[in-house]
Amino acid sequence: MRGAGHDVLYIAEFAASLSDVEVMALASREGRLLLTADKDFGELVFRRSQTVPGLILLRIDPDNAQLVRVRLLEAVGQFGQGLFGRYVVIDEVRFRSRPL
Template sequence: MNTRELKFLVDVGVGKAIEDYLQSEGYDIKAVRNIDPCMKDEDIIRTAFWESRMVITMDKDFGELVYHSSMDHCGILLLRLENAVSYKKLKVVQFIMENYSDRLKNCFCVFQNDKFRIRKIAR
């Protein structure tokens, strides 16, 4: 996928290293910490949707918002990496982008226990 087609809104807690990596790879990224570090999850999804961005987060509440509240979105990448150091998170995102970037848009994606799942959400 052309890097111009995939844009991200990176949630607080994901880390600056991931923001820097994505930016260095040519992706259009915005960081929640630069907009409003206290932004509510619903507002993060809304902002990302309005700007055609995929949310990268470590907050599992986004699954509830997408599946049960049926919020419009352009994709969620949920990193279930509790207690992971910055280096580990970065390696996971690099792996995902190198192998799956062409399949992420408009999907709910979860990385957990060294497994990666991609689900297309019917709307």
């Protein structure tokens, strides 16, 4: 995503010890979308009323980095700024989206 010109913070690079709630708080403070492969974030948002500007859940094998990149760029192209305020699930063939 950085290579495509997107401003990306990768938690593992600078704060790997943050809890999920702390990661969400950071995303909220900085007005960032949260991109994850961890379904627990959806639980925090929908069942525990945690907030985040936007949540993207990747349901693609992380070993298939090329497909992950392609699908992410397609999602950004399709939704653009509309990713904010939404929960978007990205899999190999479709996007599912709902308001947060």
